[in-house]
Amino acid sequence: MISRCEICDSFTKDVYICKLCGRKVCKEHYDETKSICLVCAVTLCQLCGKRLARGNCAVCGKLVCSACSIKVGAGLVCKRCLQTGQK
Ligand SMILES: [Zn+2]
Ligand SMILES: [Zn+2]
Ligand SMILES: [Zn+2]
Ligand SMILES: [Zn+2]
Structure with a gap:
């Protein structure tokens, strides 16, 4: 076909x-x-590679999906940056 x-x-x-x-x-x-x-x-999430990204991480600039990021203010921060950036 x-x-x-x-x-x-x-x-x-x-x-x-x-x-x-x-x-x-x-x-x-x-x-x-x-x-x-x-x-x-x-447009795939660069962390999990499974879902479509919804935006860029404000810290590392990676494309991340809603499951791999958290809304911070007007932007997004990926879970990886949250882990390394906070103590
Ligand atoms: Zn084609
Ligand atoms: Zn497609
Ligand atoms: Zn993801
Ligand atoms: Zn990040």
Whole structure:
């Protein structure tokens, strides 16, 4: 079955479906080790690598998801920075 990649808009017969966003993508835009598309791969939490990030940590700048970060004021601080920054 020929389908269109939703990222590059080209037709491909090897269609992969991202398990996070449900996009249909070509092999080039799919990360087979994580079963997600490359759009999700760049917005993935850099701590757990499982969920979509919701923002950058104000301390280290890492992309972190809601489970791996805590809201501090207007920004986010990741759990790793909270652990190392507090005594
Ligand atoms: Zn593509
Ligand atoms: Zn995706
Ligand atoms: Zn996370
Ligand atoms: Zn951090």
